[in-house]
Amino acid sequence: MSATSDVSHAQPLRPVIETSIFDLFKCGPGPSSSHTIAPMKAAVDFSGLCTALLPEEAARARRVEVRLFGSLSATGKGHGTPAAILAGLMGHEPAACPPGLLQCLQMTPDREYALHYAGNAVSISMSSVIHDDVGHDFPYSNTMHMSLLDENGANLVHREYYSVGGGFVQWKGWSPPERGKPVYPYDSMRKLREWLHQSGLSLHELILENESAITGCSRPAIFARLDEIMGAMENSVQRGLDADGELPGSLNVARKAKTLLANVSRVPHAVDRFLGKVDAYAFAAAEENAAGGVIVTAPTCGSAGVMPSLLHAMLKDLDIGARAVREGLLASVVVGFLAKHNASIAGAEMGCQGEVGVASAMAAAMLAHARGNAVEIVENAAEIALEHHLGLTCDPVGGYVQIPCIERNAVGAIKAYNACLLATCEDVTKHRVSLDASIRAMADTGCKMSVKLKETSQGGLAVSMVEC
Ligand code: SF4
Numbered sequence: 341m342s343a344t345s346d347v348s349h350a351q352p353l354r355p356v357i358e359t360s361i362f363d364l365f366k367c368g369p370g371p372s373s374s375h376t377i378a379p380m381k382a383a384v385d386f387s388g389l390c391t392a393l394l395p396e397e398a399a400r401a402r403r404v405e406v407r408l409f410g411s412l413s414a415t416g417k418g419h420g421t422p423a424a425i426l427a428g429l430m431g432h433e434p435a436a437c438p439p440g441l442l443q444c445l446q447m448t449p450d451r452e453y454a455l456h457y458a459g460n461a462v463s464i465s466m467s468s469v470i471h472d473d474v475g476h477d478f479p480y481s482n483t484m485h486m487s488l489l490d491e492n493g494a495n496l497v498h499r500e501y502y503s504v505g506g507g508f509v510q511w512k513g514w515s516p517p518e519r520g521k522p523v524y525p526y527d528s529m530r531k532l533r534e535w536l537h538q539s540g541l542s543l544h545e546l547i548l549e550n551e552s553a554i555t556g557c558s559r560p561a562i563f564a565r566l567d568e569i570m571g572a573m574e575n576s577v578q579r580g581l582d583a584d585g586e587l588p589g590s591l592n593v594a595r596k597a598k599t600l601l602a603n604v605s606r607v608p609h610a611v612d613r614f615l616g617k618v619d620a621y622a623f624a625a626a627e628e629n630a631a632g633g634v635i636v637t638a639p640t641c642g643s644a645g646v647m648p649s650l651l652h653a654m655l656k657d658l659d660i661g662a663r664a665v666r667e668g669l670l671a672s673v674v675v676g677f678l679a680k681h682n683a684s685i686a687g688a689e690m691g692c693q694g695e696v697g698v699a700s701a702m703a704a705a706m707l708a709h710a711r712g713n714a715v716e717i718v719e720n721a722a723e724i725a726l727e728h729h730l731g732l733t734c735d736p737v738g739g740y741v742q743i744p745c746i747e748r749n750a751v752g753a754i755k756a757y758n759a760c761l762l763a764t765c766e767d768v769t770k771h772r773v774s775l776d777a778s779i780r781a782m783a784d785t786g787c788k789m790s791v792k793l794k795e796t797s798q799g800g801l802a803v804s805m806v807e808c
Pocket of ligand 1: 607745
């Protein structure tokens with residue numbers, strides 16, 4: 341069976357979650373965590389391997405070749421994958437990528453650049469990145485082969501990388517980095533609830549305890565990084581609200597966030613005004629992502645408008661203080677961790693249910709927790725949001741993260757708000773579906789979903805909408 345039609349893992353999953361908050365929330369250039377940030381990180385890693393060559397080995401190097409497989413091959417061009425790989429090979433880390441670098445590289449596709457390995461120069465260009473088979477039998481859909489070749493085409497350095505969703509990278513033979521053990525180990529919401537009841541901790545306190553144990557970071561250091569993440573989310577919304585014009589690519593999609601916000605102020609009803617603002621904020625951050633601006637993976641680039649939208653609304657429109665929002669952000673990571681651990685957050689494996697669906701569930705949990713609700717209500721809010729994204733396919737038109745992605749972020753943000761409202765107003769004891777069950781359903785649905793509907797632009801809106 342082809343791995344492109346199944347959820348499969350190169351390595352057995354760890355029995356408990358040991359992911360750091362800052363593995364999940366990362367700053368980097370859009371438009372795609374799987375197709376931009378992860379390939380860039382892989383290229384930085386590959387560059388490190390090449391730089392470590394002995395001078396006599398490096399002297400034999402003639403060229404770098406990168407082969408893209410799976411959805412990376414199908415939609416990598418629209419997602420800016422070749423430019424991200426070039427930038428990574430030049431040593432640019434996603435979080436420190438100069439603004440506009442990827443667009444600049446894309447605008448000069450024939451230009452050659454020199455890479456220096458142990459005193460030897462090797463030239464690369466966009467044509468060094470080859471779009472190979474979409475269907476394959478590698479363990480992950482999004483696979484990359486990076487090779488440094490000699491004059492006979494023999495490998496001097498070679499590594500098979502996997503972009504496994506949300507900007508996470510693994511490779512053949514990869515093993516998880518050694519980390520501290522969580523104080524409260526869990527692999528399900530059910531187990532986490534047990535720990536919360538036993539310990540008497542709040543959800544955000546438990547996550548903080550685990551984060552300190554896993555990473556060795558102090559609480560002030562974690563808070564400082566969380567504040568950076570919140571700031572980056574806020575910036576992505578504000579930049580998007582300030583921007584005009586069209587997004588990059590052949591679809592000629594106009595930015596809408598600024599107009600949406602201006603028009604919503606004329607709507608007579610306060611409720612409509614609030615929902616309209618949430619829409620505008622989500623458009624703003626998602627448009628920034630589509631334009632290749634720096635955003636936060638939450639949990640992915642494609643879904644980078646959902647959490648910032650609600651976070652911005654909580655601070656500006658719902659009068660929720662920054663401390664409560666930060667605690668809500670901490671609670672939201674549980675949903676991302678569980679979705680990644682027990683299913684996947686890659687559009688290439690789960691469809692959009694794993695991206696905007698998970699983002700919506702995280703946002704619902706953030707709002708519910710920040711408003712001081714019990715963990716059962718926080719869980720139900722996340723579950724409702726995820727449940728009503730189940731089956732959502734990934735069919736980006738033209739391979740760009742624009743249609744349906746941008747609008748979908750706004751719908752995901754509103755769904756998150758509604759899910760929180762439903763969970764808050766219902767009788768909590770009557771809620772029948774657990775978050776674990778919803779995540780299992782997402783994994784099962786993702787397994788059964790056609791590969792044509794998982795970030796390959798071979799089905800759905802990507803083929804029904806004719807580009808003009
Ligand atoms: S449709 Fe969803 S999963 Fe696919 S690229 Fe767009 S945002 Fe990502």
